[in-house]
Amino acid sequence: MGYILYRDRTKPSETDQEMWDSPLNSYLREHNMGRAGTICTLSEMIRHVEEIGALWWQYTDPTQATLGAIRFINGGIVGPSLTPLIDTPELFATVAAEGLRSWHTLLAADAPRRAAYGDDHVDLLLPGFDFGEYLFEQEGTRCVFIDGTRRTVPAGTVVAMLVIDRVPIYSPPEHFGLRGYYDTESRISTTDYFRQAAAIQQGWKKAADAAAQPGRPTTA
Numbered sequence: 001m002g003y004i005l006y007r008d009r010t011k012p013s014e015t016d017q018e019m020w021d022s023p024l025n026s027y028l029r030e031h032n033m034g035r036a037g038t039i040c041t042l043s044e045m046i047r048h049v050e051e052i053g054a055l056w057w058q059y060t061d062p063t064q065a066t067l068g069a070i071r072f073i074n075g076g077i078v079g080p081s082l083t084p085l086i087d088t089p090e091l092f093a094t095v096a097a098e099g100l101r102s103w104h105t106l107l108a109a110d111a112p113r114r115a116a117y118g119d120d121h122v123d124l125l126l127p128g129f130d131f132g133e134y135l136f137e138q139e140g141t142r143c144v145f146i147d148g149t150r151r152t153v154p155a156g157t158v159v160a161m162l163v164i165d166r167v168p169i170y171s172p173p174e175h176f177g178l179r180g181y182y183d184t185e186s187r188i189s190t191t192d193y194f195r196q197a198a199a200i201q202q203g204w205k206k207a208a209d210a211a212a213q214p215g216r217p218t219t220a
Contacts, residue, residue, distance in 0.1 A: 002011075004034060005019055005025050006036065006220040007019055008022050008023060009063055010064060013122075019178070020182040022035070024052055027051060027052055028052075028208075036131035036132075037129050037131055038164075039127070039166060040124065040126065040127075040129075041126065042107070042123060042125060043068060043104070043123050045091040046097050047129065049095050049097050051130075051175065052131070053093030054092060054093040054098050056170075057092070060132075060157065060160050061158075062135070063156075063158050064143075065133060065158045065159060067081060067087065067160070068085070069083050069084070069093075069160075069161055070083045070162045070204070072167075072197065073163065074167060075169060076192075077193075078193040081097060081108035084146045084148075085146065085159065086146045086161075087145065088147065089160070094207050094211070095146070095203075095208060096162050099201070099204045100203065101203055102199045102206070104201070106191060106195060106199035107122045110191050111173075111190075112176040112190045113176075113188075116176070116177060116184075117185060122173070124185050125186055126166070127164065127165070127166065129163065129164045129165070130159040131160070131161065131162055131163075131207060133161055134158070135158055136153050136155055136157040136159070137156075139154065147212060150220050151202070166172070166198070168187060168189035168191065169187050169189070170188075170189060170190070170191065171190055187209050
């Protein structure tokens with residue numbers, strides 16, 4: 001497998017060997033990830049996001065990220081879901097992981113899948129994720145932040161992005177299991193796209209609300 005190597009933007013004089021041995025690149029190799037993203041189970045995705053979500057801010061291009069955002073590519077006619085801008089690497093990772101946990105909980109309640117594949121059916125599904133970045137090129141862009149404020153983002157600001165895609169394809173319960181183009185075990189759910197979008201948004205909001213109230217846990 002070939003690997004994409006990411007340069008740590010906090011170390012301008014980083015050597016090739018140091019880049020190879022850096023925490024992010026080492027983690028990706030150890031988990032057989034050729035890039036900062038992969039197709040995996042939801043439980044694995046949560047672990048990856050918790051491990052390298054905050055770290056990713058140091059490796060964005062062309063400079064280190066100072067803001068973050070998460071994009072969820074919904075299925076069907078449901079448009080993508082996008083978080084407001086997030087101020088810190090730690091909150092970025094927390095919001096992302098809480099959204100994924102909420103999504104996992106919803107998908108785990110899919111009765112036809114449980115009947116077909118057992119109690120662990122949710123972790124037979126294989127969504128995908130990728131870390132990336134977005135560069136603000138225009139001066140004076142006004143944006144909504146995770147705390148509800150509106151602020152001006154300077155030109156040249158790099159935003160660390162997490163994009164979640166390959167959402168489970170919706171099938172009406174009465175059609176679940178019928179032969180089709182997709183593997184039912186890893187790609188099909190009877191949970192519709194609107195509910196999937198709502199679940200991940202609820203997780204994001206839960207984490208954001210907890211961050212606004214120090215001492216309140218983000219998970220039950």
